[in-house]
Amino acid sequence: MSFNNDVKSIMIVGVGGQGSLLASKLLGHVLVSEGYDAKVSEVHGMSQRGGSVVTYVKYGSKVYSPTIDPGEADYIIAFELLEAARYIPFLKKGGTIITSSQHIDPMPVITGAAAYPEDIAGKIKAMDINLVQIDALSLAKQAGNAKAVNVVLMGVLSKFLHFKSEIWSKAIIECVPAKFLEFNQKAFNIGANSSL
Numbered sequence: 305m306s307f308n309n310d311v312k313s314i315m316i317v318g319v320g321g322q323g324s325l326l327a328s329k330l331l332g333h334v335l336v337s338e339g340y341d342a343k344v345s346e347v348h349g350m351s352q353r354g355g356s357v358v359t360y361v362k363y364g365s366k367v368y369s370p371t372i373d374p375g376e377a378d379y380i381i382a383f384e385l386l387e388a389a390r391y392i393p394f395l396k397k398g399g400t401i402i403t404s405s406q407h408i409d410p411m412p413v414i415t416g417a418a419a420y421p422e423d424i425a426g427k428i429k430a431m432d433i434n435l436v437q438i439d440a441l442s443l444a445k446q447a448g449n450a451k452a453v454n455v456v457l458m459g460v461l462s463k464f465l466h467f468k469s470e471i472w473s474k475a476i477i478e479c480v481p482a483k484f485l486e487f488n489q490k491a492f493n494i495g496a497n498s499s500l
Contacts, residue, residue, distance in 0.1 A: 311364035313372045314461075317391050318383030319408050320355045323454035326479060327381065328359040330458055333475035334467055335363040343370035356387060356410075379464065381457050383440070384408045385424045392428065401433060402460050404440035404453055436460065436500050443494045449484075452491035459495020469496065 316327050328344050335342035345360040360372045374393045382388030382403035395401060405425070412418035421427075428435050438460055444452040455476070462472055472492060480488045 311362055311367055312379075313377045313396075314361040314379045314381065315372055315377045315391060315394055316359045316361065316381045316383075317387045318357055318454075319387065319410075320357050322357070322383045323451065324357050324359050324383070327454040327458055328361055329479050330455070330472075330475050331361050331461075333479055334465075334471050335361070337471055337475065338467055341365060341367045343367045345370040356390065358391065379461065381461055383453055383457065385437075386410065386421065388435075389421070389424050389428060392431070392433065395433065399434065400436060400464065401428065402436045402438070402457060402464075404457060405437050406439075406441045406453070438495075438498055438500070440495070443498060444491055447491035447494050448487035449491070452487055455488045455491040456495035456498075459492040460498060460500070462492075462496050463500070472496075 314331065316324050318324050332342050332344040340363040342361065342363040360370050362370055362372065372394060375396050377394045377396060378399050380388065380391050380395055380399070380401045382391070382401060384406050385403055386407070388401050388403040407420060409420055413420050425435060425437050440453040440456040441450060443456045444450050447456070473489070476488055476492055477485065
């Protein structure tokens with residue numbers, strides 16, 4: 305396989321308990337099986353339910369560090385709108401944010417100390433950022449499990465990365481426990497076939 309030396313960077317951002325780890329594991333599997341040097345960072349942040357969580361995935365012919373600096377991310381995959389907004393400084397010019405339209409109130413909103421910001425998607429688009437917004441929660445429920453938002457979003461990302469669907473399918477089989485396999489496969493396919 306021929307590579308250019310251009311390293312690609314993908315950030316997966318969300319809230320603890322949403323499955324960032326599985327999403328980054330799936331993506332790492334796909335990239336390695338395609339012959340890339342891929343580095344996946346540990347989860348950073350409050351990995352218990354409710355805290356902000358970020359994982360970094362970098363791939364190319366040679367990757368020296370898994371960390372992504374501001375202005376470096378080609379893609380930001382966000383499980384929630386506020387998380388998408390929070391990590392905008394990391395997006396490179398011309399990069400794309402793929403986000404679920406879901407709102408998950410952070411602690412300051414839950415306690416009444418702050419209000420959930422209005423029209424986040426509109427504000428992001430006004431910054432001339434490529435924003436792909438999808439109701440991943442509804443699509444996950446359609447697949448049979450509300451927790452499959454992460455895999456729906458990987459399905460959407462697959463439309464941009466152009467790896468064969470069989471490669472993703474194999475990664476899902478290898479990364480997902482058998483009892484959860486069916487709805488995760490369905491969730492991926494629904495994401496991959498969604499209209500953007």
